[in-house]
Amino acid sequence: MLSADHLLTLCPLCFAVAAGLSIRGAQEEDPPDPQLMRLDNMLLAEGVAGPEKGGGSAAAAAAAVASGGTADNSIEHSDYRAKLTQIRQIYHTELEKYEQACNEFTTHVMNLLREQSRTRPISPKEIERMVGIIHRKFSSIQMQLKQSTCEAVMILRSRFLDARRKRRNFSKQATEILNEYFYSHLSNPYPSEEAKEELAKKCSITVSQGVGSTITVSQVSNWFGNKRIRYKKNIGKFQEEANLYAAKTAVNAAQAAAVAAQNSQANSPTTPNSGFQMKDEEYQLDSAESKNTLLTNMFTGSSGSYNLPNSGDMFLSMQSLNGDSYQGAQVGANVQSQVDTMRHVISQTAGYNDALGGNAMYSPHSLNGNGGWQDATTPSSVILPTEGPESVHSDTSN
DNA sequence: TTTGATGATTATCA
DNA sequence: TGATAATCATCAAA
Numbered sequence: 001m002l003s004a005d006h007l008l009t010l011c012p013l014c015f016a017v018a019a020g021l022s023i024r025g026a027q028e029e030d031p032p033d034p035q036l037m038r039l040d041n042m043l044l045a046e047g048v049a050g051p052e053k054g055g056g057s058a059a060a061a062a063a064a065v066a067s068g069g070t071a072d073n074s075i076e077h078s079d080y081r082a083k084l085t086q087i088r089q090i091y092h093t094e095l096e097k098y099e100q101a102c103n104e105f106t107t108h109v110m111n112l113l114r115e116q117s118r119t120r121p122i123s124p125k126e127i128e129r130m131v132g133i134i135h136r137k138f139s140s141i142q143m144q145l146k147q148s149t150c151e152a153v154m155i156l157r158s159r160f161l162d163a164r165r166k167r168r169n170f171s172k173q174a175t176e177i178l179n180e181y182f183y184s185h186l187s188n189p190y191p192s193e194e195a196k197e198e199l200a201k202k203c204s205i206t207v208s209q210g211v212g213s214t215i216t217v218s219q220v221s222n223w224f225g226n227k228r229i230r231y232k233k234n235i236g237k238f239q240e241e242a243n244l245y246a247a248k249t250a251v252n253a254a255q256a257a258a259v260a261a262q263n264s265q266a267n268s269p270t271t272p273n274s275g276f277q278m279k280d281e282e283y284q285l286d287s288a289e290s291k292n293t294l295l296t297n298m299f300t301g302s303s304g305s306y307n308l309p310n311s312g313d314m315f316l317s318m319q320s321l322n323g324d325s326y327q328g329a330q331v332g333a334n335v336q337s338q339v340d341t342m343r344h345v346i347s348q349t350a351g352y353n354d355a356l357g358g359n360a361m362y363s364p365h366s367l368n369g370n371g372g373w374q375d376a377t378t379p380s381s382v383i384l385p386t387e388g389p390e391s392v393h394s395d396t397s398n
Numbered sequence: 399t400t401t402g403a404t405g406a407t408t409a410t411c412a
Numbered sequence: 413t414g415a416t417a418a419t420c421a422t423c424a425a426a
Binding site for chain 2: 168169230
């Protein structure tokens, strides 16, 4: 009776069949290596392994989306694609080479075994073992290839994604617009989505960061996020800036109020004079300087309160400036911004800081004990008096 | 080259 | 989901 060994010895074809079976067997029996699976999955996801998908354009597109991609980095996308294609080509070439080498080596070993089988009996198990060793060797080489390919892709990807970190400062005008909004809504610097859109639109008009480049809503969100945290962390440092913008806003507010008063007085026979009608004094708004003087005098004068007759939202008691409350049925939606603005002016004149203390003249009103911005007296919507009906509104629903 | 300012990202939380 | 806090990375002035 012929043994299997003998059969193999006699029949070289059986040798090959046995080898083939043993290779397949080894492949089928080996549990899937989780690390290899991860590498395979990643290479598939990156478009390196698997069917050609346009040289990784999908991955590039995904990366573009992740980077908040716009048309401005299409050059980088094509660069990314080109490099990914290169990696893919190298990977497939190498993979093919390894497979070819594996087959050649297996054949070579089989031939050797066949040669040996003439001098000694060789069992199918031995053949299987040898083939298994070869297979594992080449598998580890393949693993290394996949690993280094993954690394290359990761490096490429990180370099590509790092490009999104490249930043340009916003234009001066854009920063000013954002700052103006921030400081005029200091009690509640949380612009609504609409406000952000509006600001983004406003800023994109003036921003000049290159062709096709605009400030997006998410950039506005980033800006406010950064601003809030940095302001809160170092109020003192921002004091000067806050004063600057507050004065600016105050002047605008005064101008608007003056215009409103003028318009109103033009229709009123009982108020013949133009300009602000204060309790004890009368001011003409002829220049920016005089407006500033007006604002200063507003709070340094003996009067415990001031009224701006005919100016709608401007009814505001001095008590409100303590940061505790503001009163009056006629206090309109834009009062809070006025409070913020005025408080700055007051701080500049050093005439009104008893309730706040330290350098907290301006902001602490906005920051509660927990470091939050919420203010119980903050109106639900704030509109700068200088702004038109289409102006930006803050959303205090946060 | 150093340093402060600032836009962007990420982890965490409510 | 949006806010905060921490951090990174880059820009720009000194």
